[in-house]
Amino acid sequence: MTTIAPTAGLSIAEAAERTGLTTHTLRYYERDGLMLHGVGRSSSGHRVYTETDLAWITMLTRLRATGMPIREVRAYAVLCREGDGNESERLALLQAHRARVLAQLAEVTEHLGAIDNKIGIYQSRLETVGV
Amino acid sequence: MTTIAPTAGLSIAEAAERTGLTTHTLRYYERDGLMLHGVGRSSSGHRVYTETDLAWITMLTRLRATGMPIREVRAYAVLCREGDGNESERLALLQAHRARVLAQLAEVTEHLGAIDNKIGIYQSRLETVGV
DNA sequence: GCTTGACGTGGAGTGCGCTCGAAGGTCTTG
DNA sequence: CAAGACCTTCGAGCGCACTCCACGTCAAGC
Numbered sequence: 001m002t003t004i005a006p007t008a009g010l011s012i013a014e015a016a017e018r019t020g021l022t023t024h025t026l027r028y029y030e031r032d033g034l035m036l037h038g039v040g041r042s043s044s045g046h047r048v049y050t051e052t053d054l055a056w057i058t059m060l061t062r063l064r065a066t067g068m069p070i071r072e073v074r075a076y077a078v079l080c081r082e083g084d085g086n087e088s089e090r091l092a093l094l095q096a097h098r099a100r101v102l103a104q105l106a107e108v109t110e111h112l113g114a115i116d117n118k119i120g121i122y123q124s125r126l127e128t129v130g131v
Numbered sequence: 132m133t134t135i136a137p138t139a140g141l142s143i144a145e146a147a148e149r150t151g152l153t154t155h156t157l158r159y160y161e162r163d164g165l166m167l168h169g170v171g172r173s174s175s176g177h178r179v180y181t182e183t184d185l186a187w188i189t190m191l192t193r194l195r196a197t198g199m200p201i202r203e204v205r206a207y208a209v210l211c212r213e214g215d216g217n218e219s220e221r222l223a224l225l226q227a228h229r230a231r232v233l234a235q236l237a238e239v240t241e242h243l244g245a246i247d248n249k250i251g252i253y254q255s256r257l258e259t260v261g262v
Numbered sequence: 263g264c265t266t267g268a269c270g271t272g273g274a275g276t277g278c279g280c281t282c283g284a285a286g287g288t289c290t291t292g
Numbered sequence: 293c294a295a296g297a298c299c300t301t302c303g304a305g306c307g308c309a310c311t312c313c314a315c316g317t318c319a320a321g322c
Contacts, residue, residue, distance in 0.1 A: 012269070023269085024311055031272095032309095044318050046269055059249070062242040070309065091253040094246060101243050105236065111193040112232050115225060118190070122222040144298075154299090155281055162301095163279095175288055177299055201279070 009040070009048035019057045026057075033074050034060055036081055066101045140171070140179035150188045157188075164205050165191055167212055197232045 016023045026047075030039055036056045040048045049057075063073050072093070079090045147154045157178075161170055167187045171179045180188075194204050203224070210221045 022311080025309090027270090028310065041270095044269080046318085059245075062245050064309095065242045066239050066246065087253050087257055091250060091257065094250050094253070098243065098246060098250060101239065101246075105239060105243075108197050108232065108236060111196045112229065112236075114190075114193050115197065115229060115232075119222065119225050119229060122218050122225070126218055126222065142298085153281080156279090158301090159280065172300095175299080177288085195279095 009042075009050060010054070012047045012049070015047075015049040015054065015057070018054055019061065021057070021061070029057075029060065032070060034070065034077055036077060063097070066097070067104065068097055072097070140173075140181060141185070143178045143180070146178075146180040146185065146188070149185055150192060152188070152192070160188075160191065163201060165201065165208050167208060194228070197228070198235065199228055203228070 010018065012023045012026055015021075016026055019026070021029075029035060030047075035053070039053055040050070042048050060073055063076065064070075068076075076090065076093055079086050079093070141149065143154045143157055146152075147157055150157070152160075160166060161178075166184070170184055171181070173179050191204055194207070195201075199207075207221065207224055210217050210224070
């Protein structure tokens with residue numbers, strides 16, 4: 001395991017590149033209270049992202065990518081920000097989300113199966129008609 | 132197999148109940164060109180849905196529930212409306228959709244795995260701290 | 263010193279997919 | 293024959309999640 005020199009801090013453009021979000025979205029998330037703590041600023045007022053910030057953004061991205069609404073991500077951020085003592089609430093929030101995602105996966109999979117059938121019908125029809 | 136008497140035709144409210152959509156959405160889909168053919172009308176001008184209409188709406192719902200945008204559903208409807216001869220185009224459309232859905236399922240599943248890890252961390256933390 | 267370019271802020275705009283309201287016609291029931 | 297339910301059309305409105313604009317500031321290079 002190689003020790004990686006801790007990055008001094010990343011500009012918003014670098015953070016955007018690393019997270020796959022746009023700078024617009026990064027500012028928007030901060031404005032909207034989705035960050036754990038406000039992002040630090042350099043002497044000139046520019047945002048400076050730490051590795052901790054990036055790790056948090058990765059978690060945000062996972063929650064968003066699995067369909068959690070912004071307002072619920074914010075609620076989770078608020079709980080995390082409050083510090084120790086509300087782990088059971090955070091757990092409940094994540095578990096509720098997990099249950100919804102599983103239900104959603106099952107639903108999409110079922111619909112996809114029906115679409116696959118349709119695809120099969122078209123395929124066999126095209127084969128039968130001949131090349 | 133029991134033969135079911137063919138339904139004379141359903142009102143929009145009945146169609147809504149059967150499909151799980153609202154009457155608003157059913158009218159909206161028709162207006163937006165998502166129906167295979169315009170829905171028939173009774174002498175008094177009310178919509179009359181046939182079983183064929185319902186089957187189509189079921190397909191629409193599957194496409195929508197798997198994330199196909201309205202405009203693409205409309206494109207598919209247009210192809211089906213045109214009749215025979217473009218099966219390969221319909222097939223390509225559905226296959227492209229299928230590929231996107233599979234990619235999406237894989238992505239969500241991966242993110243969910245990471246969220247599960249987080250859940251595991253909270254659970255073990257709560258257990259360790261004790262009841 | 264002056265330009266260039268990345269960044270800052272606040273606020274407006276966009277695209278999607280519904281969702282609802284207004285104004286009126288029609289059908290059934292007491 | 294009146295009330296109430298349910299339907300019609302057209303068009304406006306909404307919630308979400310960005311996305312973009314205008315304008316200002318700062319640091320570095322020529």
